[in-house]
Amino acid sequence: MTTTDFTLSAIEGNGEIGALTPGQIFRQRMFGHTGFLIGAGLILLIALVAIFAPVLAPHDPFAQSLSSRMLPPVWIEGGTWDHILGTDQNGRDYLSRLIYGTRVSITIGLGAATVGLLIGVTLGVIAGYFGGWIDHGISFLLTAQLALPGLLLAMALVFIIGPSIWVVIGIVGVLHWTYYLVVTRAATQRIRSLDFVAAAAASGASSRQIIWHEILPNLLSAIIVIFTFELGIAILAESSLSFLGVGIQPPTPSWGLMIAEGKQAMFYRPWLVILPGICLFLLVIGANLMGDGLRDITSPEGRNE
DSSP states (O other): OOOOOOOOOOOOOTTTEEEEOOHHHHOOOOOOOTHHHHHHHHHHHHHHHHTHHHHOOOOOTTTGGGGTTTTOOTTTTOTTTTTOOOOTOOOOHHHHHHHHHHHHHHHHHHHHHHHHHHHHHHHHHHHHHOOOOHHHHHHHHHHHHSSOHHHHHHHHHHHHOOOOOHHHHHHHHHHOOOHHHHHHHHHHHHHHHHHHHHHHTTTTOOOOHHEEEEEEHHHHHHHHHHHHHHHHHHHHHHHHHHHHTTTTTTOOOOOHHHHHHHHGGTTTTHHHHHHHHHHHHHHHHHHHHHHHHHHHHHHHHHHOO
């Protein structure tokens, strides 16, 4: 591919025609995409909250005080500035638990999405590159996975193995690799027929070298986009398991668990459910907006809807 294929003619501010490098094109699309900027900003903000949780949290998220049970937020009568968002049924500071809950959600989301990436991309590239009976076998495995009820299977596996953060990461990741496989398999089938792959094979490159140096680099943008979407799916899966009582266990602060603990009092203390629900919504919508933006930015036509 020639250099001109990687440049774009554009009218600059002084009215002259200039050539934009690939990096300039990417930055121009990125900073011109509102959805991506909003999503990336939300993810960055929540990540900073998770990193600096010990500094930001006003109280120990595990400290209980029976004399301070069910305090309302500061804007409701009876609330105090010592507990800005109130306390839960055990007298624990709600703001501190929400802040530390970001660590659980981000850790499980990133971990599970990474596990799914390793499984799905590996199977997808192998199926797409080698084809034949290998492709048929992996396609059968994909069909079987899609036929299984994911949430019910995850509940059963967590219940059998025992709930913990690492068990939830492993199980959610193992059950969420199908999107990676479908996309990478189709893309690999297309890429393997291109001239530069044939040239690499003719020069004596092995299948492993072709996969690592020719195919995977061309799948990178698609993999990153899928990863951002799977991040949101994994976070929702963890929250669902925690809400149903088979995910993160007390007293570890988890947004799904906090919603489950607050549902008994949701009609007269709705903030116990609304506040962690808002946090969960912001994290998932941020991941989805960022993924949708990356899809538009990395597409050849540079969509910006």
